[in-house]
Amino acid sequence: MENQTFYYDNKIVRNFAYATLFWGVIGMVVGLLLALQFIWPALSFGIPYTTFGRIRPIHTNAVIFAFVGNGMFTGIYYSLQRLCKARMFSDLLSKINFWGWQFIIVCAALTFAFGITTGKEYAELEWPIDILVAVIWLVFGANMIGTIIKRRTQHIYVAIWFYIATFVTITILHVTNSIEIPVTFFKSYPVYAGVQDALVQWWYGHNAVAFFLTTPFLGLMYYFLPKAANRPIYSYRLSIVHFWALIFLYIWAGPHHLLYSALPNWAQSLGVVFSVMLIAPSWGGMVNGLLTLRGAWDRVREDPVLKFMVVAVTAYGMSTFEGPMMSTKTVNAISHFTDWTVGHAHIGALGWNGFLTFAVLYYLLPKMFQTQLYSKKVANMHFWIATLGIIFYAVPLYWGAITQASMWKEFTAAGFLKYPNFLETVTQLRPMYATRALGGGLYIIGILLGVYNLIMTVKAGTFVPEEAASAPALVKRSASREQGEGIHRWLERRPVQFILFALIAILIGGLIEIVPLYLVKTNIPTIASVKPYTPLELQGRDIYVREGCYTCHSQQVRPFRSETERYGEYAKAGEYIYDHPFQWGSKRNGPDLSREGVVNGRQYKPNSWHYNHMLNPQRLNEQSIMPVYKWLISDDLDISTTAKKIRVMQLFGVPYPEGYDKIANDDLMKQARGIAYDLKSQGIQVEPGKEIIAMIAYLQRLGKDVHAAGNPTATISGK
Amino acid sequence: MDMNNHNTVEKDELTGEKLLSGHEYDNIRELDNNLPKWWVWLFIITIVYAVIYIFVFDVIRVAPYQQEEWKKEMVAAGSLAPGQPAPVASASLVALTDKVSLDAGKDIWLKQCKVCHLEGGQGLVGPNLTDNFSIHGCGYADVVKVITIGVPEKGMISWKTQLTDDQIMKVASFVMTLKGTNPPNPKAPQGEPCK
Numbered sequence: 003m004e005n006q007t008f009y010y011d012n013k014i015v016r017n018f019a020y021a022t023l024f025w026g027v028i029g030m031v032v033g034l035l036l037a038l039q040f041i042w043p044a045l046s047f048g049i050p051y052t053t054f055g056r057i058r059p060i061h062t063n064a065v066i067f068a069f070v071g072n073g074m075f076t077g078i079y080y081s082l083q084r085l086c087k088a089r090m091f092s093d094l095l096s097k098i099n100f101w102g103w104q105f106i107i108v109c110a111a112l113t114f115a116f117g118i119t120t121g122k123e124y125a126e127l128e129w130p131i132d133i134l135v136a137v138i139w140l141v142f143g144a145n146m147i148g149t150i151i152k153r154r155t156q157h158i159y160v161a162i163w164f165y166i167a168t169f170v171t172i173t174i175l176h177v178t179n180s181i182e183i184p185v186t187f188f189k190s191y192p193v194y195a196g197v198q199d200a201l202v203q204w205w206y207g208h209n210a211v212a213f214f215l216t217t218p219f220l221g222l223m224y225y226f227l228p229k230a231a232n233r234p235i236y237s238y239r240l241s242i243v244h245f246w247a248l249i250f251l252y253i254w255a256g257p258h259h260l261l262y263s264a265l266p267n268w269a270q271s272l273g274v275v276f277s278v279m280l281i282a283p284s285w286g287g288m289v290n291g292l293l294t295l296r297g298a299w300d301r302v303r304e305d306p307v308l309k310f311m312v313v314a315v316t317a318y319g320m321s322t323f324e325g326p327m328m329s330t331k332t333v334n335a336i337s338h339f340t341d342w343t344v345g346h347a348h349i350g351a352l353g354w355n356g357f358l359t360f361a362v363l364y365y366l367l368p369k370m371f372q373t374q375l376y377s378k379k380v381a382n383m384h385f386w387i388a389t390l391g392i393i394f395y396a397v398p399l400y401w402g403a404i405t406q407a408s409m410w411k412e413f414t415a416a417g418f419l420k421y422p423n424f425l426e427t428v429t430q431l432r433p434m435y436a437t438r439a440l441g442g443g444l445y446i447i448g449i450l451l452g453v454y455n456l457i458m459t460v461k462a463g464t465f466v467p468e469e470a471a472s473a474p475a476l477v478k479r480s481a482s483r484e485q486g487e488g489i490h491r492w493l494e495r496r497p498v499q500f501i502l503f504a505l506i507a508i509l510i511g512g513l514i515e516i517v518p519l520y521l522v523k524t525n526i527p528t529i530a531s532v533k534p535y536t537p538l539e540l541q542g543r544d545i546y547v548r549e550g551c552y553t554c555h556s557q558q559v560r561p562f563r564s565e566t567e568r569y570g571e572y573a574k575a576g577e578y579i580y581d582h583p584f585q586w587g588s589k590r591n592g593p594d595l596s597r598e599g600v601v602n603g604r605q606y607k608p609n610s611w612h613y614n615h616m617l618n619p620q621r622l623n624e625q626s627i628m629p630v631y632k633w634l635i636s637d638d639l640d641i642s643t644t645a646k647k648i649r650v651m652q653l654f655g656v657p658y659p660e661g662y663d664k665i666a667n668d669d670l671m672k673q674a675r676g677i678a679y680d681l682k683s684q685g686i687q688v689e690p691g692k693e694i695i696a697m698i699a700y701l702q703r704l705g706k707d708v709h710a711a712g713n714p715t716a717t718i719s720g721k
Numbered sequence: 722m723d724m725n726n727h728n729t730v731e732k733d734e735l736t737g738e739k740l741l742s743g744h745e746y747d748n749i750r751e752l753d754n755n756l757p758k759w760w761v762w763l764f765i766i767t768i769v770y771a772v773i774y775i776f777v778f779d780v781i782r783v784a785p786y787q788q789e790e791w792k793k794e795m796v797a798a799g800s801l802a803p804g805q806p807a808p809v810a811s812a813s814l815v816a817l818t819d820k821v822s823l824d825a826g827k828d829i830w831l832k833q834c835k836v837c838h839l840e841g842g843q844g845l846v847g848p849n850l851t852d853n854f855s856i857h858g859c860g861y862a863d864v865v866k867v868i869t870i871g872v873p874e875k876g877m878i879s880w881k882t883q884l885t886d887d888q889i890m891k892v893a894s895f896v897m898t899l900k901g902t903n904p905p906n907p908k909a910p911q912g913e914p915c916k
Contacts (some may be wrong), residue, residue, distance in 0.1 A: 225749070229749060233735075234750035234752050235751040236754055237755065267779070270787075271779050275770070275771035278771060283764070285760065296736060426832065561788055601873045602879070604878065604882060606873065607837075622846075685909070
């Protein structure tokens with residue numbers, strides 16, 4: 003068989019590598035700013051664009067989609083060509099993938115700063131950018147599948163299985179979770195509401211972790227680890243079993259983000275058991291990675307690439323054990339809504355993704371520049387400082403989480419909450435927050451050393467944009483299984499069938515969990531007293547979404563005595579049916595707000611309190627870490643969108659009367675004048691047309707309807 | 722070629738384990754090792770756990786769902802903590818004056834009350850408690866009553882679910898000491914002058 007000569011496209015790999023470094027530094031510096039805002043809330047600077055709720059999505063999206071995303075493309079574009087013995091399918095698609103992705107990142111950062119967001123965690127992008135993401139993602143997929151189709155190797159290697167699962171699943175997740183109806187060019191409402199929205203969102207959110215942060219990186223591990231160690235993969239059989247088990251089981255585990263919520267019990271149970279069953283399939287990847295290093299451990303001490311890989315794989319093993327533990331109801335009752343989740347996420351992001359990304363960069367940049375890594379010493383410094391950074395980041399958050407959860411739950415002998423003031427439980431964590439910021443700072447110093455080292459490497463080397471390679475052409479083989487050929491071995495040379503099987507594996511869990519929530523009415527029992535939001539409350543709610551209040555405040559009281567005593571009635575599925583999007587949140591740096599408007603409730607505050615609190619939270623309590631929201635007081639509420647918003651809600655079946663859109667603003671102004679009048683009676687002069695009025699209207703609505711339905715909490719607790 | 726060619730079994734030099742023939746991808750080879758036994762058992766145990774869990778919680782329903790857990794917790798708490806005695810507010814009550822009680826009262830004040838009345842009692846959201854005016858009465862018993870049952874429509878919540886009678890009496894006693902302290906930036910007088 004005659005060898006064919008072809009060229010690997012190294013330029014696209016290099017571009018993605020540079021983008022990875024650039025966005026990595028930016029994403030992490032924003033993260034550090036957020037960490038510092040926990041200690042000095044004044045670092046929100048009193049302007050919207052730098053306030054916590056708006057820049058937190060910039061940080062999370064930048065790290066996930068910009069840093070890890072570009073890192074993933076770097077590794078895939080490098081390894082896929084070599085594993086297929088083929089150049090990328092199309093240089094044009096490669097370029098569109100690269101520039102399209104960078105454009106999306108810039109759009110994301112700008113829109114989030116301007117408060118343009120859907121308010122769904124890790125899916126905050128508004129609809130025009132969602133469409134762009136889908137298009138660019140399909141371009142990537144087409145380019146990848148095209149390359150696989152025109153490969154010169156008979157079989158596709160395990161790394162490519164993981165790349166395929168990544169592409170297929172992220173496509174489905176992104177499209178399904180982003181179905182929304184535009185109100186304006188910058189504002190949409192998701193078609194899902196309340197419990198349904200929560201389930202779809204966390205099915206997405208959890209599996210974005212699975213198929214954006216995990217499967218592509220397992221693929222990268224399967225290529226770069228054996229290459230760097232120069233050792234054979236420990237077990238091909240393990241690869242098969244853990245790959246299929248992982249992608250099949252992962253998709254079911256989303257409900258573990260909603261334990262003790264208003265999600266139906268059966269769906270929660272599925273979330274628990276599928277998370278626990280994920281331990282072995284996840285560890286399959288770690289085991290196959292670490293056992294591949296047998297016989298190379300002496301080199302792990304010497305080679306920075308292997309060193310970073312070992313910590314990455316170990317961090318992966320730790321998070322994939324911790325995750326299932328946090329998914330049991332016993333642990334979740336403590337860890338959920340605390341910073342434990344944040345610590346857990348960072349073991350994954352900093353340890354697994356961050357370290358593996360740098361291992362890949364330290365491996366492939368010197369190769370493409372025909373040189374050695376500039377300095378092993380600097381790489382070792384990066385390694386140790388960043389490792390220390392992870393420890394300083396995570397340990398205080400775990401400690402703080404246990405402290406805070408205990409304080410939330412502690413009762414006095416007389417049966418009262420020991421710490422009824424939520425703020426006490428935050429103030430207690432300040433030293434932990436400071437140490438966490440230090441840990442993050444150390445990690446960034448490590449990254450900067452890495453960037454320096456790679457810049458010097460690139461400077462010293464000579465880039466090979468077109469790397470020559472040769473391989474024999476693919477021999478045509480029978481489409482059906484040959485004698486003695488295992489079924490999986492057959493599948494490995496039939497990529498189209500492989501993609502179909504992967505698609506089926508990932509669709510089953512999602513369909514079984516999500517579809518019944520739409521078809522079976524008993525899953526969301528209706529509550530007669532729950533009514534749609536008034537136009538003013540709806541506008542206020544959109545401000546709540548815009549400012550990212552959900553990044554610190556939950557709207558989900560769990561059925562624990564410590565929560566019903568603190569907040570009031572626990573959450574019911576039926577109370578959220580008009581919430582497009584749901585705003586349950588995932589952590590409580592501030593108290594839950596879902597019972598804020600219950601006049602006889604424990605959380606109730608008068609209008610004038612909310613006004614003063616938004617204007618200057620520290621005046622009410624100097625320990626408060628709530629940012630200042632003074633622009634809500636000076637900015638006019640945009641009521642030009644009210645009619646359109648009402649019409650979109652009607653489209654979803656929200657029962658506003660026919661033609662209500664035309665008179666909605668009359669009702670809005672009437673309600674606004676009432677609030678302004680009440681504030682005036684308290685000596686506060688504010689025009690009814692200001693944003694703060696809408697925000698107060700929304701906060702004062704929270705929880706009212708469900709409490710109007712009767713208060714079983716009171717009868718049972720005897721209070 | 723991918724054939725089961727038993728004649729030429731290739732072995733890994735370092736471990737002596739069998740390499741799979743035909744499994745070579747950009748010079749990456751794969752070993753023919755079995756799944757680690759402990760790993761298989763781990764997987765089986767988690768699957769068994771899952772089956773039992775679903776059976777117990779969702780099929781035969783002998784383990785409590787979260788709503789039932791909550792009821793149990795509330796019933797248990799109800800039997801542990803006796804209900805509040807009858808409302809304490811009565812005209813015969815006398816403010817506490819000992820330092821220990823007043824310090825305890827101040828502690829509660831700083832945690833719960835100052836977010837509306839501000840630290841010195843000068844008032845912001847809630848009324849000024851240092852001047853000689855009051856909306857709901859000037860006496861100690863009046864203060865106890867307002868704290869206990871609240872004035873919800875004005876934003877003063879009832880504290881009886883969060884403070885014991887003893888704590889209410891202490892914080893009310895502390896409030897009585899604020900009168901006439903003249904803190905900076907006081908809120909304008911509200912209500913009726915005290916006699």
